[in-house]
Amino acid sequence: MRSVRIENVSKQFGQVYGVNDLNLEIKAGEFFTFLGPSGCGKTTTLRMIAGFYYPTKGKILFDDRDVTRLQPNKRNIGMVFQNYALFPHMTVDENIAFGLQVRKFSKSEIMHKVDRIRGQVHLAAYGNRKINELSGGQQQRVALARALVIEPDILLLDEPLSNLDAKLREETRIEIKRIQSELGVTTIYVTHDQMEAMAMSDRIMVMENGYIKQIGTPQEIYNQPVDRFVANFIGETNLIEGTIQAINSEDVQVRTVNGHMITGRKQQSSPAVTHMIGDKVFISIRPESIHLGAGDNTLTGKITFVEFTGISVNYIVDFTAFSLKVMIINSYDQIKKIGDDITINIAHDSLYFLGE
Amino acid sequence: MEKQSVNASEESAWTRIFHSNWFVYVLISPLFLVLFAYVVYPFYQTFIQSFAGDEAFFHYKKFFDIASPANLEALWTSVYISIISVICCAIVGVTMAFLLERYNFPGRRILSILVLVPMALPPLVGVLSFSFLYGDSGIFPRIFQHLFGLDHVPFSLKGIWGVIVVHTFTMYTYFYLTASAAIKGLDPALEEAATSLGAGRIRVWTKVILPMLTPSIVASSLLVFMISMASYTAPLMFGVERTMTMQIYLSRTNGNLEMAATQSMILSFVSITFLIIMRWYQNRRNYQNLSKGISVHRSEVTSKKIKIVATISSFIGTLILLLPILVLLLISFSVDGAWKTQILPTDYTMDHYIALFTDERTWRPIWNSIQMGVVATIGNIIFGVAAAYAMVRLNFKGKTLLDILIMVPWALPGTVVAVNLIAAFSTESIFSFNQVLIGTFWILPLAYFIRHLPLVFRSTSASLVQLDQSIEEASRGLGANWWYTFRRIVVPLTFTGILAGTLLALVQSFGEFVASILIYSTSTIPLSVAIFQKLYAFKFGTACAYGVLQICLILVVLIISEKLSKGSAGTAI
Numbered sequence: 032m033r034s035v036r037i038e039n040v041s042k043q044f045g046q047v048y049g050v051n052d053l054n055l056e057i058k059a060g061e062f063f064t065f066l067g068p069s070g071c072g073k074t075t076t077l078r079m080i081a082g083f084y085y086p087t088k089g090k091i092l093f094d095d096r097d098v099t100r101l102q103p104n105k106r107n108i109g110m111v112f113q114n115y116a117l118f119p120h121m122t123v124d125e126n127i128a129f130g131l132q133v134r135k136f137s138k139s140e141i142m143h144k145v146d147r148i149r150g151q152v153h154l155a156a157y158g159n160r161k162i163n164e165l166s167g168g169q170q171q172r173v174a175l176a177r178a179l180v181i182e183p184d185i186l187l188l189d190e191p192l193s194n195l196d197a198k199l200r201e202e203t204r205i206e207i208k209r210i211q212s213e214l215g216v217t218t219i220y221v222t223h224d225q226m227e228a229m230a231m232s233d234r235i236m237v238m239e240n241g242y243i244k245q246i247g248t249p250q251e252i253y254n255q256p257v258d259r260f261v262a263n264f265i266g267e268t269n270l271i272e273g274t275i276q277a278i279n280s281e282d283v284q285v286r287t288v289n290g291h292m293i294t295g296r297k298q299q300s301s302p303a304v305t306h307m308i309g310d311k312v313f314i315s316i317r318p319e320s321i322h323l324g325a326g327d328n329t330l331t332g333k334i335t336f337v338e339f340t341g342i343s344v345n346y347i348v349d350f351t352a353f354s355l356k357v358m359i360i361n362s363y364d365q366i367k368k369i370g371d372d373i374t375i376n377i378a379h380d381s382l383y384f385l386g387e
Numbered sequence: 388m389e390k391q392s393v394n395a396s397e398e399s400a401w402t403r404i405f406h407s408n409w410f411v412y413v414l415i416s417p418l419f420l421v422l423f424a425y426v427v428y429p430f431y432q433t434f435i436q437s438f439a440g441d442e443a444f445f446h447y448k449k450f451f452d453i454a455s456p457a458n459l460e461a462l463w464t465s466v467y468i469s470i471i472s473v474i475c476c477a478i479v480g481v482t483m484a485f486l487l488e489r490y491n492f493p494g495r496r497i498l499s500i501l502v503l504v505p506m507a508l509p510p511l512v513g514v515l516s517f518s519f520l521y522g523d524s525g526i527f528p529r530i531f532q533h534l535f536g537l538d539h540v541p542f543s544l545k546g547i548w549g550v551i552v553v554h555t556f557t558m559y560t561y562f563y564l565t566a567s568a569a570i571k572g573l574d575p576a577l578e579e580a581a582t583s584l585g586a587g588r589i590r591v592w593t594k595v596i597l598p599m600l601t602p603s604i605v606a607s608s609l610l611v612f613m614i615s616m617a618s619y620t621a622p623l624m625f626g627v628e629r630t631m632t633m634q635i636y637l638s639r640t641n642g643n644l645e646m647a648a649t650q651s652m653i654l655s656f657v658s659i660t661f662l663i664i665m666r667w668y669q670n671r672r673n674y675q676n677l678s679k680g681i682s683v684h685r686s687e688v689t690s691k692k693i694k695i696v697a698t699i700s701s702f703i704g705t706l707i708l709l710l711p712i713l714v715l716l717l718i719s720f721s722v723d724g725a726w727k728t729q730i731l732p733t734d735y736t737m738d739h740y741i742a743l744f745t746d747e748r749t750w751r752p753i754w755n756s757i758q759m760g761v762v763a764t765i766g767n768i769i770f771g772v773a774a775a776y777a778m779v780r781l782n783f784k785g786k787t788l789l790d791i792l793i794m795v796p797w798a799l800p801g802t803v804v805a806v807n808l809i810a811a812f813s814t815e816s817i818f819s820f821n822q823v824l825i826g827t828f829w830i831l832p833l834a835y836f837i838r839h840l841p842l843v844f845r846s847t848s849a850s851l852v853q854l855d856q857s858i859e860e861a862s863r864g865l866g867a868n869w870w871y872t873f874r875r876i877v878v879p880l881t882f883t884g885i886l887a888g889t890l891l892a893l894v895q896s897f898g899e900f901v902a903s904i905l906i907y908s909t910s911t912i913p914l915s916v917a918i919f920q921k922l923y924a925f926k927f928g929t930a931c932a933y934g935v936l937q938i939c940l941i942l943v944v945l946i947i948s949e950k951l952s953k954g955s956a957g958t959a960i
Contacts, residue, residue, distance in 0.1 A: 083860055103863040116861035120879045129875075130865030181865060 032217055033093045033184040034059045035080060040089030042075050049075040051241040053089070057219065062211055064220045064228040067238035068264070073221045074189060076238075080219060081187050082106050093184060104133075109178030109216075110187040114194065115170050117162045123149070123173050124158040130181035148180040151210060168199045175207065179214065186211070186218040192227060204231060225265045229253065237261050257301050259385050262315045269316040269355045270385070275308050283384065285312060289352035293328050295382030303386025313385040316377055318345070318358035326376030330355075334371050348373055411783045418774050419785070422792040424818035425837055429811035430655075430795075433803075436648035436810050446649035458634060458650065465631040465654075468547060468622075469615035472554035473608050479555055480562025481604065488570040491685040493694065494701030501708040505557045507941045508711060509898035511915050512934035513557050514624040515922065516711035517544060519718060521552075526714065529730045549625035554618065556711075558611050565603035573599055602668075609665045613658055617800030619901045632802045632901075639806065639905055651806040655799055662798035712938060719931035726927065739932035749929060752917035753936070759828070759913060760896035763835035767892045770836075771843025772885055776877075778844075779851040780859075797841035801901030804838055808906060826908045834902045839892035843885070850884025851877075883951045890944045898937050 035057040042049040050072040057063045065073035078084045080091060082103030091099045098106055109130075117126050124145055131141045149155055152172040162170060171191060178186060188207070192200045208231050211218050222228050228235050229249040237244040237252060237260075245257040256262035259270055273285035273293065283306065284294045293314055297306065304312055335354065336347035344366050346357040357375060367373055437446055450458045486492075487499045505513065521527050521544035528540035535541070544552055573596065581591045619632040627633065631654045638647035719739055721732030742749045774793055778786060796804060812824035812833075824830045854877065862872040878885070900915035907916050914933060921930040 081864055103860070104866045104868050107866065108864055110861065110864040112857045112861060114855065114857060116855060116857035118858060118876060129862065133866040133871060177865065
């Protein structure tokens, strides 16, 4: 269990920056996620921590030890690859034992450790199977066991769930989280799936184009996104443009393009918002924070789209200059139809203001 | 705490060396050194030699001199033979592929196995059996002579047409293999689609099937042309002196080394041009057909008449394919010197086979070839695998150069490789540790090494390309160093590829004739040269027994490779 510190790290591929001036500290035992669209630099960062790439500039430290240019086999990391990278010419047990053999454990110790970890990932009866005789989910668990059995200082997971089907993905997600918290190993998880990131992580780093956008707990990132990119990338949101009309010590009043007045809390603003009258801002409204009927910020519009998902009824409501996605938890009420008028309200506390 | 920091600085000193951008060049420099010493340098020496003489371009002028047109004639004959060979091979190979892949007829199964027999014939042995069968004093011409009571044989295989027939027999397999692979990959739905759109059988053929086969036909054509240009054994045995390879051989035996060098340069130019065209074509070639798991439907031959014709033709085909091997077997049991004008040999004996392993004089060439083949193959494994790994996994400038340096000897005719080695190593040089290599044991292993390096290189790099890099990374991540990873992960997973190339290289070295005949030393005569000498001493029995031995070896290798490729298909993910 070690902490990871990344100091001013940049990685260039030819003229292109994969990662640009990254600064980051991951605490010992933490479940930390790199989240972002493909090409944002998350995998590059992970591979630098693993030692498969060396940074063009900057330093990487495990605790206080500089590992920037240390070879990957000297770092004591456990890595799970997107395609698992299991050794196809070995059995399940041989795969798991590989790292222990490298570390020159005795035969009996290896057997003992392999048996134990195999039980932990629920593959007790599969020790002699060939890799191609396993299902995708089982292969995934072998990869995890192989990475964990060496008791790594840091566990690195590179989109480990992306090759599984939806149902299995959720099961495995819970499984990984369970094993991780049992062992307490520092874990770095790379994904482009924000749901996964939210569900598993202690903290998340959102990246775009090689830069860090925001680091925070899932709640912070969801409720207080730093900008429009993060707000859009994490969950669904409605972004409405407007200008600040009035400010007092607590509230901000914003006028939208077609004259609707929307009020929210002053403290519910990203740092980029300067709170000057006449400034342009964006209001982020999560679909699930909109409720039916009159209340704070009451609006009336026309329904242009209806979708029933079981958990909820989703509407798109038109307000002439903008439209809002609205999500109403299914309460066995009558579902409205396209063309119907609908009145909604948005609580002052649930709005969030973003800068340009 | 202090100790740790000392450690860290030590580590960084080492890692600075390992991970500097220059370290990779330290790793690959032995490869370049070897290729430079034994490919570039000999080639360069030939180049220099071809310009020897008082007058600039003296030998080149002589080559292209209209007044004494022997050389130009040879160039033309080589090209002419090659073009006809390509056409004949294409017709036979593609037709066979279609018949065997698309139709079901009596005898199809046996024919589809035997169709690859020509691949099991070493070049010299193949030509040998053809002259026994169809040559001037061959079995078939004599059958007709006796049948009709003629004074002379009514026909026989000789001259240019003899060469072409042998080329067709031995090289149609290149067309057959690529065409049948292409036909297997042809989605029948495409034909069905064309038919459903109203196309007739001919239109389907000309507009759908043939265009889809074009890439494989063009690639095979280039290959067969190159091999025909380099062909030496067939012209030698059928007495066609006016081909490029024969001219080089004659110049060399007449001691006119400058002319041999000039002729080599011109032949190399043709070969390398074709190599470049082939490379270019393969790179721009796209595999349009990506449908998977196609079950090819074979049409059953139903009409009775056609069925009879098919049966008879497949019987004849089987016979033609098997006869060369059967005749070798037969003659290997015949008493030397007893076969004169009869159709078949009259007296038979086991002596030749017994002598192979008991008589020191007949065993010697076998042992020589084993030794030289093994030495060359060990070199091939070390450098072929290293070069393949460097090409596929390392990042360095000069990759294309490395690729070219390895592939050029593959394109160069064996005759040219021999002339290059003569030019470079008939005097002392630093690359031969100040020894004259010509006339020693080492010159032939060197020639085999150069000629067969591409075989190991290509089969290894093909399996390395398929090996997912993250598997190596996984091993590194688990704490294994590079060497451990290479031993326990890379080698086991690419083993079949390495072994296939190695076995092929070994077999080819064991039977190599074209370069050997020019540079062998009398103290270490290789097997192929011994066959040739026995033939000219009319010891047909021993020559054929040697040939049968070679064929057995090749069959063993083919069976092992087949087994291996099946075994690996079972375990691959």
